Amino acid sequence: MVMRLRFAPSPTGHLHVGNARTALFNWLLARGQGGTFILRVEDTDLERSTRESEAAILEDLRWMGLDWDEGVDVGGTLGPYRQSERFDLYHTHTVTLLGSGHAYRCFCSAEKLEAERKAQLAAGQPPRYAGTCRALDAHDSARRQAAGEPAVVRLRVPPNRDVVFQDLVRGTVTFHTDQIGDPVLVRSDGIPAYNYAVVIDDQLMAVTHVIRGEDHISNTPRQVLVYEAFGWTPPAFAHLSLVLGPDHAPLSKRHGATSVAEFRARGYLPEALMNYLALIGWSPRRSKFKSQSSPVEGEPGAEELLPALELARRFRLEDVSHSAGVFDEAKLSWVNRHYLKALAPARLTEEALPFLRQAALVVDDLTEPARDWLASALPPAAASVDRLSEVPDRLHSIFHFNAAAVLATPGLAAELSQPAARAVALALADDLDSAPPLLDRDAFRAAAARVKDRTGQKGRGLFHPIRVALTGLAEGPELDVLVPAIDRAAHLPSPNGLAPVISCRDRARQIAALLPPG
């Protein structure tokens, strides 16, 4: 039998990473087991649900690398996949339940219910619906309904019974029905309640495995009872522990980024977020063999760095942890760093572009040479960075140069106060006047050799601080790579789509101008 799994978000905001993880676990199981993955939208809360949220959630899921076989935008034979388009289906089933006596109309007012509730609470009783309308005569009930009296439909919960279900991650879970008041199936406005709609949808969509957050575990017995009322066999359940913040409280806004979109905006790669999310509450079994597919072979932790399909191949519900997990951004960063380093230059360019635009380093559409330049400059810039959003800073020294500020750097100022410094800087500028631009590492080294020769500098000598000054960086990517990158950007034909860049020759001259004459 082919496994059918679903993710069923409510379109009431952005996709939270906790929900993204739930979606991911469903997807991993479906993809790993040759199952079907369904995307259903639970928009019965008409006030809070919006199409914008729905579109955003779909985009976030796709960005992360998830796809679905049936769903709201791709269709499928068991649709519609939006609950708001299924109201007639729910209604038909309600008629059945009312007819069979498994459900009944309840005319109790909200005020009355609230009063009962308070009284029970005050008496130290668990607050449950008292069952006032349970015994209502069918004709009576129909008459009052016809007269327009507002009513909800409630499930008739069998008294004094255990409801038992097998949870694929937690084992046997038992609830007693005396703990459960007759739940509302259909609200007085005719809209089905969550616990009712899910059951009908999962049944009609032939869902075999319901994998969802732990917050639904207490709802499960109610749903099992609905399955029973219809004479249906419930699907298999698996309840995932929640994702917490560093303070062990459920992950929320005050912990910083919580939505997939925010992590995207902060410069995390989709494959990194997916990989990391998979690692909260699940761990791959140690393979006896060396991993063939780890992006960074042979490094510590490579066992945990697995691409999507490999995650899916290894994913087992039995290996899912029972306890809640803390979202650790430091580890996410580590994962991200590895994927960043493994990224092909063209892809890196694509991913970095939005961040470069935001930093105004890329002004408009890129010319082909500018794109090539980026593809060659980005890998060294991204090699020592946690997130894409830090890339513009790494490129800062290429696009921005301020000789005075550079020379004000404490360490450099000391080194360059030597009289010979000015001569070295000038020699470099003069050399670059006649020599070809420093388009690559070799050209740069050749120029360095000539300058050292001419000025009598040995080893690193005064050439090194000058070289550092050119980049304006005390630290950063390899200088031999960075310096030529500056000149390549400076010599790109204009208009090139990149912000203007000052060449190394001009930088050297500006530096020389500020140094005391030897």
Added chain:
RNA sequence: GCCGGUAUCGUCUAGGGGUCAGGACACGUGGUUCUCAGCCACGGGACCGGGGUUCGAAUCCCCGUACCGGUACCA
């Protein structure tokens, strides 16, 4: 309150009646690369508490405790 769930380094976890309780992230120290990142080596760091069962408990059982969820005409 009641019901349900959970409990191994700071974090994610492996393991599970007898182990030096293993790994990863983070952290510290040293090495390496002209700097950073990286990489290499080394290091500190955990079985929630109390009772049982047992020759032996972190592991099994019970009781606590803590945390999380639910207790809705929200999903």
